[in-house]
Amino acid sequence: MRKIRFAIIGCGAIAARHAIHIQHYGALVAVCDLLEEKALAFADQYQVPYYLTMEELVSRETTIDVVVICTPNGLHAAQSVQALRQGYHVLVEKPMALTAVDCETMMQAAVASGKQLFTVMQNRFNPPVQAVKKLLDAGSFGQLYSVQVTCFWNRGQSYYQSSSWRGTRAQDGGILFTQFSHFIDLLYWFLGEVDTVMSVMDNMAHPATSELEDVGAVLLRFKNGIIGTIHFSVNSFQRNREGSLTISGEKGMVKIGGEYLNRIDYAEFQDAALPALPAGAGVNDYGTYQGSMSNHDQVYRNLVATLQKGTPFYADTMDGLKTVEIIEKIYHAANWR
Numbered sequence: 001m002r003k004i005r006f007a008i009i010g011c012g013a014i015a016a017r018h019a020i021h022i023q024h025y026g027a028l029v030a031v032c033d034l035l036e037e038k039a040l041a042f043a044d045q046y047q048v049p050y051y052l053t054m055e056e057l058v059s060r061e062t063t064i065d066v067v068v069i070c071t072p073n074g075l076h077a078a079q080s081v082q083a084l085r086q087g088y089h090v091l092v093e094k095p096m097a098l099t100a101v102d103c104e105t106m107m108q109a110a111v112a113s114g115k116q117l118f119t120v121m122q123n124r125f126n127p128p129v130q131a132v133k134k135l136l137d138a139g140s141f142g143q144l145y146s147v148q149v150t151c152f153w154n155r156g157q158s159y160y161q162s163s164s165w166r167g168t169r170a171q172d173g174g175i176l177f178t179q180f181s182h183f184i185d186l187l188y189w190f191l192g193e194v195d196t197v198m199s200v201m202d203n204m205a206h207p208a209t210s211e212l213e214d215v216g217a218v219l220l221r222f223k224n225g226i227i228g229t230i231h232f233s234v235n236s237f238q239r240n241r242e243g244s245l246t247i248s249g250e251k252g253m254v255k256i257g258g259e260y261l262n263r264i265d266y267a268e269f270q271d272a273a274l275p276a277l278p279a280g281a282g283v284n285d286y287g288t289y290q291g292s293m294s295n296h297d298q299v300y301r302n303l304v305a306t307l308q309k310g311t312p313f314y315a316d317t318m319d320g321l322k323t324v325e326i327i328e329k330i331y332h333a334a335n336w337r
Contacts, residue, residue: 005028008028058082179232
């Protein structure tokens, strides 16, 4: 069976992670970036041709199977739709888009083209996350009462100054999209749709470098009655401190903790037990800052199995849309956007 052939659009920090795993599960055949210096460096490293526009790439590279979108958030929708209409499968980095309307347009384009639209939500593969999902599906918590998410990360001034799109409403969208959409995805995956939202947010430490919030607090009620809170910030002193999710129920309680949902801080159940967990992957390390857990290998393993064997992909595009819907509700409730 021939290797699946990939092209990467956007040669920024996360693209390097994709390129590594593409080499293991397929073949990288082309890259594209508006900045020639970045595109050339990436092309030289992986010995592939580079292009400065997506239009040039899709018109000249006829052997591509999957276009991987690693560009700023605000470009995800338009570039995904363009690639789908050109007849390519698409893997789009998080967030799927910056509006639910754009997500719907992407999904419609996939249906019309007969091609697959894949999203990246790699934190679902964290061993603690997988274990808690199984306990939820088994009903081990009994009646669910509440959930708490805490995200204390650090993004200094240099982070926002390093790329012109960061901190902009049009291309970044906000830290719930860029830093913490994985946590919102897990809330939806674990507990379902959100009904009502109250939220407050502010830009306390980055007014000179960002148009967006850097801290916020959210109160949620889910459609199934569960109450939730989210406290999120990129103002954590000096470094990332915590990325956690705590679920409380009638018959059990668990906290997935650490800096990146990478360990179980506590777990106790009336009629169940948490199994021994395998070691998780390391974090995505970008040199001057760190991101979420590095499970992109499992994303690619699943994608290749989907295209070659018809195996269901681990995250549906509807999940991506619902994540964006929840984030939109949070921003709307704060009158922030």
